[in-house]
Amino acid sequence: MFALTNIFLSALLSSILVIVGLYVWSWSRAHYRFLVSALATFLGFTAWNILQSSTGADLALNIDWPIFPLSWSDVGSGVAAFVATVITLGLIIDRRELAWRIVAASGIAGLLAMLVDLFVL
Secondary structure, X not given: OOOHHHHHHHHHHHHHHHHHHHHOOHHHXXXXXHHHHHHHHHHHXXXXXXXXXXXXXXXXXXXXOXXXXXXXXXXXXXXXXXXXXXXXXXXXXXXXXXXHHHHHHHHHHHHHHHHHHXXXX
């Protein structure tokens, strides 16, 4: 079971990495998309890990692969951040934007969230 403070701190670290990672892309800076993506990452990461922790699924999903120490729990954090960012950017903020940009920004957010979950949480 994860402590709530650890979840929030890891989600905050994920958000900070998303800000840094997306800030270098000029498209992301145009309408403060990097901040929106960071907020969506924070919410997705937090929701996934609180859900896991409260249901006890973190014990079942935290089994590392034999070759690479990545668990389904880590992948789920990345997927939750990706989906939250896709929904926020693609359906709420930038509905007329090209899909590849939305998916690329969301992929970066999901990858960074997964790495934070892998190495920090």
